[in-house]
Amino acid sequence: MALPALSGSGVQFRRILAHFPQELSLAFAYGSGVFRQTGATPSQSVHNMLDFVFAVDDSVTWHMMNLLKNRSHYSFLKLFGPKHISNIQSCGAGIYYNTLVQCNGRMIKYGVIGTDALIEDLFHWKTLYVAGRLQKPVKILTQNENGKLQAALLSNLKSAVTAAFLMLPESFSEEDLYMQIAGLSYCGDFRMIIGEDRSKVLNIVKPNVPHFQKLYSNILQECPQVVYKHQLGRLEIDKSPEGQFMQLMALPRTLQQKITSFVDPPGKNRDVEEVLLKVAHDPDCGLVVHQGISGIVRSSSLIQSSKTILTAAASGCTGWQADPTGFSDCSANTAKEPCRDITTALLLILHLPYCCYSENTLISLEWQNIIFTYSNFSITGFKKSVTYSMKKMYKMTKGCLRKTS
Numbered sequence: 001m002a003l004p005a006l007s008g009s010g011v012q013f014r015r016i017l018a019h020f021p022q023e024l025s026l027a028f029a030y031g032s033g034v035f036r037q038t039g040a041t042p043s044q045s046v047h048n049m050l051d052f053v054f055a056v057d058d059s060v061t062w063h064m065m066n067l068l069k070n071r072s073h074y075s076f077l078k079l080f081g082p083k084h085i086s087n088i089q090s091c092g093a094g095i096y097y098n099t100l101v102q103c104n105g106r107m108i109k110y111g112v113i114g115t116d117a118l119i120e121d122l123f124h125w126k127t128l129y130v131a132g133r134l135q136k137p138v139k140i141l142t143q144n145e146n147g148k149l150q151a152a153l154l155s156n157l158k159s160a161v162t163a164a165f166l167m168l169p170e171s172f173s174e175e176d177l178y179m180q181i182a183g184l185s186y187c188g189d190f191r192m193i194i195g196e197d198r199s200k201v202l203n204i205v206k207p208n209v210p211h212f213q214k215l216y217s218n219i220l221q222e223c224p225q226v227v228y229k230h231q232l233g234r235l236e237i238d239k240s241p242e243g244q245f246m247q248l249m250a251l252p253r254t255l256q257q258k259i260t261s262f263v264d265p266p267g268k269n270r271d272v273e274e275v276l277l278k279v280a281h282d283p284d285c286g287l288v289v290h291q292g293i294s295g296i297v298r299s300s301s302l303i304q305s306s307k308t309i310l311t312a313a314a315s316g317c318t319g320w321q322a323d324p325t326g327f328s329d330c331s332a333n334t335a336k337e338p339c340r341d342i343t344t345a346l347l348l349i350l351h352l353p354y355c356c357y358s359e360n361t362l363i364s365l366e367w368q369n370i371i372f373t374y375s376n377f378s379i380t381g382f383k384k385s386v387t388y389s390m391k392k393m394y395k396m397t398k399g400c401l402r403k404t405s
Contacts, residue, residue, distance in 0.1 A: 013141050016050070016104045021065040025115040025149060026055035027141040033106075034139050035211065038203040052110040052141075053095070053130060055118045055149075059086040062112065063096075073098040075311055088310060089113070092303030093129030094121070097311055115149065122152035125159065125252035127300035128293065132185020135160040136204060137211035159252050160184060161219055163293065165226070165237050166247050167286040174233040178205045178212040188294030189301045245280035249273070251289075258292035 013029055033048035056062040063082035071078055075098075077085050089096035094117035099109045113130055121131040134156055143149075164180035183201045205212065220228040220235070225243055227236040237243070248256070260275045279288050 012104070012106070013050075013139065016052075016106070016108060017141055019070065019103055020054065020110075021062055021069065023056060023058070023062055023065070024054050024142055025057055025144050025146055026053075026118070027143075028053055028134070028138040029141060030133050030136070030138040035137055035204075035208050037208075038199075038206045049100075050106050050108045052108060053133065054110060054112050055115045056112060057115050059089055059096075059112065059114050063089075066112075070098075070101075073101045077310060088307060090117075092307055093127040093300040094118075095130060095304070097308070099308070099311070115146065119149055119152045122149075122156040123252065125156075125254045125296055128185055128296045129300045129304060131156050132297070135184060136182050137208055137215060157216065158219055159250070159255075161216060161223065162247050162250050163255070163289060166244060166251075166289045168237070170239045171234065171236045174213070174235065175205060175209060177235060178209060178216075181212075181216075184293055185297060187290060188296070188298035241281045244285055245277055248276040248280055248285075248289075254296055255289075255292050258295045259288055262291055262295070263288060 017027060029050060029052050031049070031051035033050040054062075060082050063085045067074065067078055067082060074085070077088060085096060089112060093113075095111040095113040097109060097111045101108050101110065111130075118130055120126050121129065122134065125131055134153065160181045161177075163184060164177055167180055168176060179201055182204050186201060217230070220226060221230075225238050225246065229235065248259070251259075256272050256276065259279060260270075260272050263279055264270050264275050279285055282288060
């Protein structure tokens with residue numbers, strides 16, 4: 001799992017990590033500040049925000065210790081104490097982010113997730129949020145000897161390969177495979193509609209194929225259902241109904257359930273194996289898998305984006321409120337993602353009651369009220385971005401309403 005990253009970055013990561021409580025089961029860095037993306041020069045990569053995820057065994061205790069060391073990293077939620085912060089963390093994707101933090105001369109963002117929640121996501125793709133990030137190259141900074149966590153990390157990579165196989169043709173290139181894998185966690189992501197670079201997946205994969213190879217080559221060589229022509233960079237897989245059924249049965253539990261609920265008509269209540277056998281014979285098997293993944297990602301990304309209003313309220317918004325004309329302070333790479341997430345969150349609050357997603361995707365009215373109660377943003381500061389995004393949302397909403405009318 002520990003892959004090489006940008007030269008000279010290891011010492012800097014360790015210095016940053018030293019600022020935080022050390023009770024971590026796993027810590028990794030990811031994103032464009034760690035692995036270069038297409039179109040970015042080395043000097044640009046050096047100035048990009050650094051993204052981290054910390055897995056902890058006891059979230060309440062870790063937040064309590066971090067509040068003592070780094071109280072300024074938190075939004076107004078610090079006033080409610082570590083237990084309430086952990087409660088917010090458990091919503092949605094189970095991760096709590098502190099954003100736009102100055103640390104050791106760099107702008108960073110770090111997320112905190114419970115070890116048990118991470119293991120569940122890796123094994124079963126409950127949210128595919130952190131699991132999705134770990135399907136792409138990351139820089140492992142520290143990892144303890146938790147055998148279950150190590151098994152879950154490997155299981156997540158194998159599941160990513162299996163899901164990608166189901167959505168690819170019989171023969172394809174290695175780059176095609178990595179493009180499919182890198183795109184899994186963006187299927188259904190609401191942020192890909194609002195402001196995200198549509199070529200993001202390509203930009204991730206193109207310059208990092210060697211890192212993907214180090215992550216997946218052993219899995220591909222040991223997989224009995226694929227012919228891996230490493231020298232040619234080509235792969236061939238079994239696309240027979242029998243082969244696809246075996247792959248469907250190996251998918252994570254949550255994805256199997258999503259596929260079953262999508263395919264099985266209401267009232268029939270057939271078992272998962274029966275439904276998956278039917279899907280294996282369907283010419284659109286790959287599309288069904290894609291829709292199942294989208295259902296998982298859509299739900300977690302909606303709620304996680306809404307949480308940004310609470311978790312970034314203090315540290316991330318002082319600069320935005322100072323400029324009522326728009327996102328001038330957010331135009332830099334270091335601030336782009338928090339701005340997009342908060343814009344998304346505002347739109348969700350306004351539009352979710354009218355969007356016809358499944359019940360488990362909708363954010364409850366109680367959650368919307370909490371966001372409205374505690375957020376003190378100046379809406380005019382988001383005028384330009386919200387207006388642009390609302391046009392897209394309006395088209396989506398019309399489409400949803402038309403389908404249900």
